[in-house]
Amino acid sequence: MDVMTIVWIVVGLVAGAGVMFVVQKSAMAAQRKAILDEAQKDAEIIKKEKLMQAKEKFLQLKEEHEKVIKEKDNKINEAHNRIKQKENTLNQRLGDTKRKEQSLDDTKANLERQLEVVEKKQSELDALHAKQVRQLESLSGLSADEAKEQLKEALINEAKTEAMGRMKEIVDEAKINASRDAKKIVIETIQRVATEQAVENSVSVFNIESDELKGRIIGREGRNIRALEAATGVEIIVDDTPEAIILSCFDPVRREVARLSLHQLVTDGRIHPARIEEVVAKTEKRLNEEIVEVGKRTCIDLNIHGLHPELIKMVGRMKYRSSYGQNLLQHSREVANLCATMAAELGLNPKVAKRAGLLHDIGKVPDEESELPHAILGMKLAEKYNEKPDVCNAIGAHHDEIEMTNLISPIVQVCDAVSGARPGARREIMESYIQRIKDLERIPLSYPGVEKSFAIQAGRELRVIVSSEKVKDEEASSLAFQISEKIQDEMTYPGQVKVTVIRETRATSIAR
Numbered sequence: 001m002d003v004m005t006i007v008w009i010v011v012g013l014v015a016g017a018g019v020m021f022v023v024q025k026s027a028m029a030a031q032r033k034a035i036l037d038e039a040q041k042d043a044e045i046i047k048k049e050k051l052m053q054a055k056e057k058f059l060q061l062k063e064e065h066e067k068v069i070k071e072k073d074n075k076i077n078e079a080h081n082r083i084k085q086k087e088n089t090l091n092q093r094l095g096d097t098k099r100k101e102q103s104l105d106d107t108k109a110n111l112e113r114q115l116e117v118v119e120k121k122q123s124e125l126d127a128l129h130a131k132q133v134r135q136l137e138s139l140s141g142l143s144a145d146e147a148k149e150q151l152k153e154a155l156i157n158e159a160k161t162e163a164m165g166r167m168k169e170i171v172d173e174a175k176i177n178a179s180r181d182a183k184k185i186v187i188e189t190i191q192r193v194a195t196e197q198a199v200e201n202s203v204s205v206f207n208i209e210s211d212e213l214k215g216r217i218i219g220r221e222g223r224n225i226r227a228l229e230a231a232t233g234v235e236i237i238v239d240d241t242p243e244a245i246i247l248s249c250f251d252p253v254r255r256e257v258a259r260l261s262l263h264q265l266v267t268d269g270r271i272h273p274a275r276i277e278e279v280v281a282k283t284e285k286r287l288n289e290e291i292v293e294v295g296k297r298t299c300i301d302l303n304i305h306g307l308h309p310e311l312i313k314m315v316g317r318m319k320y321r322s323s324y325g326q327n328l329l330q331h332s333r334e335v336a337n338l339c340a341t342m343a344a345e346l347g348l349n350p351k352v353a354k355r356a357g358l359l360h361d362i363g364k365v366p367d368e369e370s371e372l373p374h375a376i377l378g379m380k381l382a383e384k385y386n387e388k389p390d391v392c393n394a395i396g397a398h399h400d401e402i403e404m405t406n407l408i409s410p411i412v413q414v415c416d417a418v419s420g421a422r423p424g425a426r427r428e429i430m431e432s433y434i435q436r437i438k439d440l441e442r443i444p445l446s447y448p449g450v451e452k453s454f455a456i457q458a459g460r461e462l463r464v465i466v467s468s469e470k471v472k473d474e475e476a477s478s479l480a481f482q483i484s485e486k487i488q489d490e491m492t493y494p495g496q497v498k499v500t501v502i503r504e505t506r507a508t509s510i511a512r
Contacts, residue, residue, distance in 0.1 A: 167481075168477045205244050205246055209243065214238050216271050217262070218238060219273075224271050224272065231276055232249075233251070233254045234248065234249040236258070252320035253317065253320045258280075260283045260286075260287065291316035292309075294316040294319050295314070295317075298315050298358070299315065299358075303354075304336075304354060308385035308386065308387075310381075311385050314381070318332055326420065328364060331419055332357070335358070335419050336355075337357075339356060339408075340353050340357070342411050343408065346411070348407055348408065352391060353412070356412050359378065359382060359391065360375075360394065361378065363378030364378075366381065375401050375402075379393070379395045379402070390408050393405045394408045394409040397413065398413045400413075437459050439491060440462055441453045443487055443490065443491075444499075447479060449466045450464055452465045459497065460498065461497065462487070464479070464483065464499065464501045465502050466479065466503050468504060476501045477501075480499045480500070483499050487499070
């Protein structure tokens with residue numbers, strides 16, 4: 001193949017490629033135009049849709065706006081109507097007020113005219129009264145003030161006589177009914193409660209087998225007895241009393257710790273200061289556990305539930321306390337049973353009464369010393385440990401330190417007096433007993449007409465002898481009442497005191 005042929009072939013190929021390129025370019029232009037037309041159609045469709053959506057949204061917003069405007073218009077109309085209605089009401093009330101003012105003015109004018117008439121008549125009456133008084137003074141020979149004083153004195157004497165008679169009838173009737181019912185309740189209460197007696201003092205006697213043990217208890221140069229006294233706080237008296245050692249302390253708990261510790265030391269045989277301190281510590285721990293156990297057992301025996309652990313511990317400590325020689329725990333148990341029985345007889349809650357009766361003296365066994373009276377201290381302890389208000393008031397009011405606010409309080413007070421006043425329950429110092437009798441006999445002597453007074457039945461009854469010339473029969477009951485009130489206000493005594501006024505007329509003649 002020659003060169004020309006090759007050139008012509010190349011030229012032909014180039015021309016064919018150019019033709020193909022022209023054809024492809026025209027095809028691509030046609031395709032691009034079709035795509036642009038289709039895109040314009042889609043854009044028109046989307047534009048129409050968006051316009052439709054915008055119109056719908058506009059119409060919706062317009063409708064909501066018109067609805068809000070309509071609601072506001074309604075509210076404005078309603079407010080306007082209310083204001084208009086209030087305005088009408090105020091106008092009506094203003095008219096009523098004007099009419100009432102006019103009526104009041106008319107009434108005031110009428111009253112002023114009537115008052116002028118009344119004042120005129122009053123002046124006429126005063127003049128007439130003064131004239132009558134002058135006539136009565138001239139007829140009676142007494143002035144008006146003197147006549148008033150005589151009339152007043154006569155009326156007072158008559159009223160006193162009638163009042164004393166009426167008072168005596170009321171008191172007698174009340175005594176008949178109240179005394180009968182009260183005696184029935186108290187007697188039934190006492191009969192249904194079994195009592196025990198236990199007399200405590202400040203001294204305990206520790207018995208030993210032989211006097212040889214005294215030397216071991218004292219120790220070399222007294223070191224054992226000093227260690228024991230320092231550990232227990234109890235005075236240990238070793239004297240010539242055969243086979244006995246005296247433990248002296250006003251705290252029964254410490255005295256019991258010393259007694260139990262001595263018993264364990266003597267039984268064990270090892271007595272020296274280190275051993276004494278160990279035994280005393282163990283004994284105190286065991287006694288504290290026993291105190292808690294006694295409190296729990298007491299609550300179980302009395303069927304009292306939900307008591308705070310600290311109050312249970314105080315109840316247990318009552319076992320080692322005494323009041324006027326009466327064991328405090330047994331006294332509190334007795335008062336609790338009396339309160340429950342009496343409350344049941346009166347239709348009250350016996351459980352609350354029993355709870356208040358058991359806790360009424362917890363102020364005597366606090367862990368720390370206090371200057372408050374034991375009733376107030378016990379009330380504060382009960383409040384601290386969430387006792388009911390009725391129980392707290394009964395504790396605080398059983399010696400009248402505070403006012404009683406419920407019916408349980410007087411029951412606790414009465415049962416406390418019954419438990420302490422029964423024969424043999426408490427000791428009384430001879431000097432205080434004699435002084436109480438003297439004070440009891442002295443009180444009636446301050447009244448006029450009283451000649452003698454005698455306290456009998458250990459101060460349970462006071463007999464007053466009065467002069468028949470100075471005291472009348474109707475005055476005797478009044479005198480007895482006044483003396484009993486004064487005794488009640490000025491003296492402290494167990495139980496009750498009966499006051500009997502004796503008035504008699506004696507005629508004496510001698511035959512010779």
